[in-house]
Amino acid sequence: MNRNWTGFKVLAPAALALVSQAAAADVLLTLGEQDFTNGSTPGTADFLTAGGNESAPFDGVFSGADTASNFSTSWTFASYGSQPTILGASLTLGIYDHESAAPGNQVAAFTLNGFDLTSAMSTLFEASGGARSEYDVYTLTLPSSVFATLGTGTATFALALQGPGLGLFGETAFNGAALDFSTLRITTTAQPPTNNVPEPATGALLSMALAGFAATRRRRAQ
Structure with a gap:
């Protein structure tokens, strides 16, 4: 086998590894564990048991009643x-x-590091789910206006609900609930282009690896 081709086979995977590392900077953090499926109706005791070993407020314990x-x-x-x-x-x-299926808006306040996102969360809650004793999973796309505060490295979310809720015999004045898990996803790198053309930073890493291969080839030729 040609030695130069062998050198390329060694260097090419290394270049691809560098490219992979350059695209692996996104942040994905989860607090608690998802114990039930979206739209399911677990019993209160089952919900409490499932979160028993998790940290508050994802431990299955109700806030409010x-x-x-x-x-x-x-x-x-x-x-x-x-x-x-x-x-x-x-x-x-x-x-x-x-119980967002009850009349009105059940989100009294929702903030990220003090930035008001109440309207966005309320719209999400009202769009689906929220029946009595129902478990729902929601994903809220965060606006660019909070990117600066997210970039500080700490993100505190606060959620408060309001009545009416849904009781066994109709509407209730208050609205208790319980959290199961929460996941924060921050995208910091662009997605690979569909035409598979490397982005500038990716192309630079690949060029450096190929340049090293070319130098090795010249030395061997001499």
Whole structure:
């Protein structure tokens, strides 16, 4: 076998490995675990048991009660490092018995590091799910206006609900609920183009590897 071709076969995988590393900087963090499927109706005891070993507020414990007080809690994604360049972000959460199918808007407030996202979360809740004792998974695309605060490396979300809720015999004055899990996804690298043409940074890494191969080939020729 030609030695130069052998050298290329060694260097090419190394170049591809560098390219792969350059595209692996996205942030994906999850608090809690998804214990049920979207749209299911687990019993309250089952929900509590499933989250028993998880950290609050994802431990299956209700915040508020339909007969006495409203749901209100917060959770923080911390120490994921500063992100100077954010191209997109989303938040996914699983919530139980939040009863957004009741009349009106059940989201009293929703914020990220103090930035108001109430309207966006309310629209999401009203679009689907929310029956009594129902478990639903929602994914909210976060607006570019919060990218700067996300880039600080700490993201604290706070969610508060309001009545009416849905009780066994109709509407209730208050709205209790429970969280199951939450996932924060931050996109910091562009997706590969559909025509498979390398992006500038990717192309530069590949060019460096090929240049090294060419230098090795010249030395062997001499």
